[in-house]
Amino acid sequence: MELTGAEIVVRCLAEEGVEFVFGYPGGAVLNIYDEIYKQSKFKHVLVRHEQAAVHAADGYARASGRVGVALVTSGPGATNAVTGIATAYMDSIPMVVISGQVPTPAIGMDAFQEVDMVGITRPCVKHNFLVKDAKDIAVTLKKAFYIASTGRPGPVVVDIPKDVTQLKAEFDYPKSVKLRSYNPTTKGHTGQIKRAVQMLLEAKRPMIYTGGGAVQSNAAAELTQLVRLLGFPCTSTLMGLGGYPATDPQFLGMLGMHGTYEANMAMQHSDVLVAVGARFDDRVIGNPEHFEQGGRKIIHIDIDPASIAKRVKVDVPIVGNVRDVLKEMIKLIQASKERPEPSALKTWWTQIELWRAQNPLRYDHDSELIKPQYVIEKMYEITKGDAIVCSDVGQHQMWAAQFYKFDKPRRWINSGGLGTMGFGMPAAMGAQLANPGGTVACVTGEGSIQMNIQELSTCKQFNLPLKIILLNNRYLGMVRQWQEFFYGERYSQSYMEALPDFIKLAEAYGHVGMTIEKPGDVEGALKEAFGPSLKERLVFMNFITDQTENVFPMIPAGKGLNEMILV
Amino acid sequence: MRHIISLLMENESGALSRVAGLFSARAYNIESLTVAPTEDATLSRMTIVTRGSDDVIEQITKQLNKLIDVVKVIDLSEGGHIERELMLVKVRAEGELREEMKRMSDIFRGRIIDVTDKTYTIELTGAGYKLDAFLEALDKDAILETVRTGASGIGRGDRILKV
Numbered sequence A: 001m002e003l004t005g006a007e008i009v010v011r012c013l014a015e016e017g018v019e020f021v022f023g024y025p026g027g028a029v030l031n032i033y034d035e036i037y038k039q040s041k042f043k044h045v046l047v048r049h050e051q052a053a054v055h056a057a058d059g060y061a062r063a064s065g066r067v068g069v070a071l072v073t074s075g076p077g078a079t080n081a082v083t084g085i086a087t088a089y090m091d092s093i094p095m096v097v098i099s100g101q102v103p104t105p106a107i108g109m110d111a112f113q114e115v116d117m118v119g120i121t122r123p124c125v126k127h128n129f130l131v132k133d134a135k136d137i138a139v140t141l142k143k144a145f146y147i148a149s150t151g152r153p154g155p156v157v158v159d160i161p162k163d164v165t166q167l168k169a170e171f172d173y174p175k176s177v178k179l180r181s182y183n184p185t186t187k188g189h190t191g192q193i194k195r196a197v198q199m200l201l202e203a204k205r206p207m208i209y210t211g212g213g214a215v216q217s218n219a220a221a222e223l224t225q226l227v228r229l230l231g232f233p234c235t236s237t238l239m240g241l242g243g244y245p246a247t248d249p250q251f252l253g254m255l256g257m258h259g260t261y262e263a264n265m266a267m268q269h270s271d272v273l274v275a276v277g278a279r280f281d282d283r284v285i286g287n288p289e290h291f292e293q294g295g296r297k298i299i300h301i302d303i304d305p306a307s308i309a310k311r312v313k314v315d316v317p318i319v320g321n322v323r324d325v326l327k328e329m330i331k332l333i334q335a336s337k338e339r340p341e342p343s344a345l346k347t348w349w350t351q352i353e354l355w356r357a358q359n360p361l362r363y364d365h366d367s368e369l370i371k372p373q374y375v376i377e378k379m380y381e382i383t384k385g386d387a388i389v390c391s392d393v394g395q396h397q398m399w400a401a402q403f404y405k406f407d408k409p410r411r412w413i414n415s416g417g418l419g420t421m422g423f424g425m426p427a428a429m430g431a432q433l434a435n436p437g438g439t440v441a442c443v444t445g446e447g448s449i450q451m452n453i454q455e456l457s458t459c460k461q462f463n464l465p466l467k468i469i470l471l472n473n474r475y476l477g478m479v480r481q482w483q484e485f486f487y488g489e490r491y492s493q494s495y496m497e498a499l500p501d502f503i504k505l506a507e508a509y510g511h512v513g514m515t516i517e518k519p520g521d522v523e524g525a526l527k528e529a530f531g532p533s534l535k536e537r538l539v540f541m542n543f544i545t546d547q548t549e550n551v552f553p554m555i556p557a558g559k560g561l562n563e564m565i566l567v
Numbered sequence B: 001m002r003h004i005i006s007l008l009m010e011n012e013s014g015a016l017s018r019v020a021g022l023f024s025a026r027a028y029n030i031e032s033l034t035v036a037p038t039e040d041a042t043l044s045r046m047t048i049v050t051r052g053s054d055d056v057i058e059q060i061t062k063q064l065n066k067l068i069d070v071v072k073v074i075d076l077s078e079g080g081h082i083e084r085e086l087m088l089v090k091v092r093a094e095g096e097l098r099e100e101m102k103r104m105s106d107i108f109r110g111r112i113i114d115v116t117d118k119t120y121t122i123e124l125t126g127a128g129y130k131l132d133a134f135l136e137a138l139d140k141d142a143i144l145e146t147v148r149t150g151a152s153g154i155g156r157g158d159r160i161l162k163v
């Protein structure tokens, strides 16, 4: 059957089982929008800025494990989407972004709203395509979904010129595609897995370090089983939180720049370290030369061979899908009679408990001012640890990661790799759509929230009852903290003056606003906001917090894991 | 260490910019890069000469393999291989130089492919170091223009890069 390019686009999305397309119309995509108008297979979510469309598709993908889809017009629509695409790329989020392009004869003519989208996004996508012929649309979109969701996931951009959406072609959506140049390894090498297991069984000071890969490959159950089977300590990166239950005694908390003392010390002093879908990022191990002085043996499991041996030398590389590799390891251990030496493990745990007793995550509970950590702790209690928490970027992000105990995967959604302020609320919109009826909170700062505040309007239109937890310290807090520590307290441009009245602002957008100024009011306000009476409403909670609170512990950039500032 | 990396990639528009972009984005060094379609018009063959420690070269090959359009990558320097580069040099060929240039070209097994009463254009192929040696051997003032293609490489004997 002959269809127009625009009809084909819409049919492909329906065939892929897409539920939501997050987008914003414009000249180059008018044909596609006309077809969207005529269909009912998926819902279009009209955002207020293209960056938010991409973050929302991203939040949807992180919360659901499915491919997020965004649609933007050419030129400014496309460039507005770039920050969102780069954010998804850094965190390996499966996503397809369709951008309009000027008609093919106009390409290269500096046409109105022309921008070289394939060129601009090349360094921040897993792959991208320019479709030059209507007959190529279906196969290109099939490839885009396949590439985005397999191997190490990532965003794929499909740029479609306007004339291509107008022309007709035969429509036949392929069931599957094969690319001779793309065959991601999924099954780990059996010999390497055996070596790894042997090494684990002989370890005296073992450590398991997990990252976003464990969450993305849906390996939480296997990870938990393995860690318990071995009786080893486990830590997680910012991206991996929820992959292993945070309330479990074997969990040492998050590691890295603002990680716990016990997690960082155990990393540094371990003799066998297993990295599970994590990449030894600079915010995690600090200075790689210092880290390598530890002289431990490293087993690295990752779907992306290029992540292995990139920053640190690895003894046993295992390329494969984390979940499948963990399954095989569990089988081998169960079949083996050997077990890690109990006395060595006991000594190791005794040491770890000593580190743990230092508890640098403590904060002042008797303050007259609202402590941001307290807000997160109370929110954790009131939501029974079962909310999906989306975060922006800054101090509040670290406090949320430290004080909300994630026992399940896909409950903690934040921009870890790119650190994009403005990510939180749009991502929460996507997460809410993926979990209708679920509790979705957005933890944010007064700097970050203002980067995409316009999305309050989208939330109204689509009845998204987010709970916005604004930890308002009147500072770009994380910047202020660095200026306090490393720039002689010269607070250059980090004080936020002329903040809006957030209650009025929330109300102007049709939502509920609250300002909370006293520690004694925190619990009641949270109970009300998360309670049944406001279940259907977006509640914007403006917590006036202690301005000078800092995130501790902290490893200064470029330092080693055991060179932490505690309090 | 100097490495010569060969790869096959889909002959798609923009493929070259993906490779070039990868090298600049990750601050890898490129000494030369050549590319042209193969006997199978859907595939391009690329030869990249780069320098780096073993760790960097390992990352380069992994990152190249990760590009969706790249079908196969090998590091030719890991085994027997042949490397050739083509150079065209336009030199002064007046008076005494006329005989001298002819002689130098013969010694290096070059060919004079264009002649005017003032200039010769010499064509020379060989490994990069041979072309360097030729330029070294000439009087600097005699060289008017040089064009080099960058190295192309192929494995020796049974070492074949094919889909």
Ligand SMILES: Cc1ncc(C[n+]2csc(CCOP(=O)(O)OP(=O)(O)O)c2C)c(N)n1
Pocket: A392, A393, A394, A395, A396, A397, A419, A420, A421, A422, A444, A445, A446, A447, A448, A449, A471, A473, A475, A476, A477, A478, A479
């Ligand atoms: C788009 C963007 N611009 C700048 C930064 C640098 N930056 C990191 S944290 C931060 C301050 C965030 O302030 P706020 O949202 O108020 O959160 P707080 O740290 O006070 O909790 C800034 C400016 C960034 N991460 N993202």
